[in-house]
Amino acid sequence: MSTNSDQSLEMSSPKDPITAAYYPELAKIINNDPTSIERLEIECGMCQDKISSPEDKTCNAIIFPCGHMFCPPCVKEYREYNRSNGIPYKCPVCRFDLVGRVCGCPGKDTVFEPTQHQDEGLLTRLQEEISNQEGACVFCQMSMLVNGLRSIALYLHDPAPLIKDGHLLRVRAVKRDDWDVRIESDCSKEIKLLPISPELMELFRIAGDSLAEAWDGPRAPGDDTSPFDFQLALCKSYPEDHELWRHRRGQLEFFSVVKWHKCDITHPGRLAHARKDALELSKAFTSGEAFKKYNEHAANQEWLMGLIFDFIELEEEEMQAAFQRFKVEHPTLYAMAGLPLVGGILLRGYRFGSSLARRIRRGGEDEERSIVE
Structure with a gap:
């Protein structure tokens, strides 16, 4: 036949x-x-x-x-x-x-x-x-690098003025020996370039050096040049109908409350947190399994920061009750979110969104299970 x-x-x-x-x-x-x-x-x-x-x-x-x-x-x-x-x-x-x-x-x-x-x-x-599954592609590794560095930069750049003025931070990374290998964390309109302080540059290099070593192997002894050129810029926020607006704004609100203005974390404290995050980011480039693990963690954080901005329309007392129930019923998600209730914290006075409020009131077992898995 x-x-x-x-x-x-x-x-x-x-x-x-x-x-x-x-x-x-x-x-x-x-x-x-x-x-x-x-x-x-x-x-x-x-x-x-x-x-x-x-x-x-x-x-x-x-x-x-x-x-x-x-x-x-x-x-x-x-x-x-x-x-x-x-x-x-x-x-x-x-x-x-x-x-x-x-x-x-x-x-x-x-x-x-x-x-x-x-x-x-x-x-x-x-x-x-x-x-025979391979490691992550260059695009995804570079995306992880600049998105992780943008988050790290928010430990040292107060998010409150960014929120007030409708701005965000953008990180660009370019491999010095191959200018075709370059990427930006965001594509919104640039307002101006910002200086990168020595302490922040050190953290950028911790992660960048790890990625370069994964590609090219260890550098020669005594070679202290950075394999990447980094740039930090102040940019306009995305419009409200943009797919990234919800997450970027939620990330700024999260850092403003938890890392800056409500929990009384000092500059040395924020710097210590930033260093910890930089070291975790650097480990993501050491193996395929490490990349996968970090990527899953980043996806969880992105989901949670998006939910932060969904919290609107609740009065303060109702929001506090909702958060307390969320803490008791879903301790895993609560810990991942890193949202301590200290002295009746409100996210910059925002009223929390009916979307997440409904999830908290009726319980979110299915969502918690999917996130944890």
Whole structure:
């Protein structure tokens, strides 16, 4: 009994255009008839546009480990959409799991080369690479670095004026020996650059040096140069309808209350907390498992800081009662949030949101379980 691939080979004639966008089928066609590369008319499986040009014998296509082929712009957009929305990365045609790294991103792209001999064992090797999970990709490591450093900077930069003026802090990191390796924690409009104090720069370097060592190995003895250039900037806050606005504002409120204005933490105390966070961030780059653990912790903190800004519309006494119940019924989440009730603390006088109030009143066992897991 012939397979679909065999039928494609049998039905193909020397004048037929080659439209197969499934690599195992395409490889067999080309290996059976090398001249077929002159008749490639392959369409992207997502946008349906042509990804091959018979005139100049080129084919700009990316092969997924499942064998389906797509144009690079669609692959880039698809990956970014999945990453930003927390969607598992799978082939849009067959739903094959494409995760090849501990951060959830795919491994290295495989670009189709329109040569007269194709490797029919390619997919086996690609799928073996996926099964041998790799470390985090450069983008995710750099994102973790600058987002962690932005949080550390808030120990030394009072969040209250930032909240009042509608501003936020942005951290940029650039690898000195490769300027293509650079990233910013935020993309909002820059107002001005801020000086980085020696004590803050020391903390930035603790984390940055650890990441550079993970990439390049230990530095030569006596080499004290920083592998990264860091920049700290004051930027405009995101508009209220932006997906990051809720978290960034919640983070500022959290630091303003817990680390600055309500708990009477001194500058040396904040600096000690900042150093502890910098050391924890540096450990995240030492192994895939450490990266995964830190990333899960950061996701928990992001969830909790987002909830902080959901706390509106409650009067002070009602909010205090809600927090006390939250503390008793969900001690794990309460400890993770780091929100001590000292002398009737209010988050800058905000009335807490009905969304979280309802969760606290009825209990949040399912949410606590999902966060802890």
